Amino acid sequence: MEKITENETGRWLRFENWDAESGLFQGVTVKSPGGWGMSEEQVRELADGKGFSTVRRLRQVHGSRVVSAEEGHWSGGNPPEADGIIGSLPGVLGLITVADCVPVFLFERGSGSWGLLHAGWRGVESGVLTESLNALRALKGCSAENVEFYLGPAICGNCYEIGPEVAQRLIRAVSAEGLRPAGEKYYADLRRLLPIQAEASGVKAGNIFTSAYCTRCHNELFHSWRAEGQPALRRMWAFLGRL
Numbered sequence: 001m002e003k004i005t006e007n008e009t010g011r012w013l014r015f016e017n018w019d020a021e022s023g024l025f026q027g028v029t030v031k032s033p034g035g036w037g038m039s040e041e042q043v044r045e046l047a048d049g050k051g052f053s054t055v056r057r058l059r060q061v062h063g064s065r066v067v068s069a070e071e072g073h074w075s076g077g078n079p080p081e082a083d084g085i086i087g088s089l090p091g092v093l094g095l096i097t098v099a100d101c102v103p104v105f106l107f108e109r110g111s112g113s114w115g116l117l118h119a120g121w122r123g124v125e126s127g128v129l130t131e132s133l134n135a136l137r138a139l140k141g142c143s144a145e146n147v148e149f150y151l152g153p154a155i156c157g158n159c160y161e162i163g164p165e166v167a168q169r170l171i172r173a174v175s176a177e178g179l180r181p182a183g184e185k186y187y188a189d190l191r192r193l194l195p196i197q198a199e200a201s202g203v204k205a206g207n208i209f210t211s212a213y214c215t216r217c218h219n220e221l222f223h224s225w226r227a228e229g230q231p232a233l234r235r236m237w238a239f240l241g242r243l
C-alpha cells in the first residue's frame with residue numbers, strides 16, 4: 001500500500017493506491033540515511049522536474065480553514081493562513097509540513113480534485129477534515145461518498161500522550177473512541193478520530209486508508225516533534241497535486 005520511492009533529488013513515501021493512472025503526484029518526504037531528508041528547495045526542484053508549474057505552500061496555524069489552490073489567496077507573495085488546500089487544475093502542487101501531526105490526503109477520481117490537510121489535535125477538534133469536504137463540494141460539486149482518504153505517517157496511539165483537558169476537548173468534539181486513559185493522562189490516536197469525522201460526513205469506511213507508519217516508532221525514517229524536539233528545523237514535507 002505504501003512504498004519508499006527515490007530519485008536523484010530525494011526520498012519520499014508514496015501511497016500506491018493512487019498510481020500513475022490517476023495523474024496524482026503525492027508523497028511524504030523520508031529521511032535520507034544519516035540525513036534530514038529533503039529541504040523545501042529540493043521538494044520544489046522535485047516538483048519542477050515532474051512538470052508542476054506552481055507550488056502552493058500554506059502558512060499553517062492549527063486551524064480549520066481550507067483554501068483553494070486556484071483562488072486569489074496567493075497574490076502578493078504571502079501564503080494564506082490555513083491548514084488545508086484543495087485543487088483540481090493540473091500542474092499545481094500543494095505543500096505542507098508535518099512532524100507528528102497527520103498529513104491528510106484526499107482525492108476524488110471523477111473530477112480529479114484533491115486536497116491536502118495538516119491535522120493535529122487542534123485541527124481535529126476544529127474540524128479541518130469536514131471543512132475540506134465542504135470546500136470540495138463548493139469547488140467541484142464533489143459528493144463525500146466518492147472521496148478517498150489517505151492518512152499519512154503521524155504519531156500513533158501508543159506514542160501520543162496528552163493531558164486530560166485536551167482529551168476532554170477531543171471527546172466533546174469527536175468521540176472517546178480514539179482515546180485511552182492512562183492514570184492522569186491519555187493516549188490519543190488522531191488517525192482513529194479522523195475516520196469518525198469522515199464517516200459522519202458521508203465518506204465510505206472502505207475509502208479511508210491509514211499509513212502503517214508512526215513518526216515516533218519509525219524515527220529512523222520520519223521526523224517526530226515528540227521524539228526529537230526542534231520542530232522548526234526537523235519536519236517532513238507532504239505534497240499532493242495532479243499533472
Ligand SMILES: [Zn+2]
Pocket residue numbers: 155156157158159214215216217218
Ligand atoms: Zn508510535
